[in-house]
Amino acid sequence: MSNARRSRFSRRIPDHVTDELVTVLSDKQTFGFNDLFEVVYENLKARNAVSGGEEMLRLRAYEKLQNLVTRGMVEKSGKQYRGLDNLQEAVAPPAIS
Secondary structure (H helix, E strand, C coil): CCCCCCCCCCCCCCCCCHHHHHHHCCCCCCEEHHHHHHHHHHHHHCCCCCCHHHHHHHHHHHHHHHHHHCCCCEECCCEEEEEEEHHHCCCCCCCCC
C-alpha cells in the first residue's frame, strides 16, 4: 500500500451572486424574494457577471439566500428577507495579487 497523501484541490472563484445579495441586503431594507432577485439580477447584468440564464441564476440566488438564512446572517420573516449586522462576514476577502 502506498502512503501517498491525497490532497483536495478546490478552485475558489468569486461568488458574484452572494456578493450582490450581501450588497443589496446590507441596506437594512426588507425584500420579498422576487424584488430582491430583480435588484440582484440588474446589478449583475451591469457588472457583466450573468451566466447560465435568468432561471438558473434565480435558483442559485435562492439557494445562496437560504444558506445565508441558515447561517444566521439574514432574517426571514414570512416571505420577507432582511440582512443582519454580521452579513458582511459572508463576503470573501479580496484576492491578494
